[in-house]
Amino acid sequence: MNNKEELYNLAFQLILHAGNAKSLSMEAMYAAKEGNFTEAETKLTEADSAFNEAHHVQTDLIQKEANGEKFDLPLMMVHAQDHLMTSMTLKDLAKEIIDLHKLIKKV
DSSP states (O other): OOOOOHHHHHHHHHHHHHHHHHHHHHHHHHHHHTTTTHHHHHHHHHHHHHHHHHHHHHHHHHHHHHTOOOOOOOOOHHHHHHHHHHHHHHHHHHHHHHHHHHHHHHO
């Protein structure tokens, strides 16, 4: 896969799915802050689905490289991977914050 345009397309797919997951994670925290824990959990489940889409793109690239395909990664792909990882971290943090809101609500 030496087609730079294809790599840009895959990078934009990663950014799209990671961005959706990040937004859903934020929405989950906002819902928890309002005491709507059912909605918060639903948003986290939706975020997981968005991450699964991103992982499909990422896994496909990794498998191609493992099978010997060579490609020059554009900076956009590095940015996409960074975006994915920070979004994953935000989702993990959202889970913890939602748990804290549940504890606060009990008190």
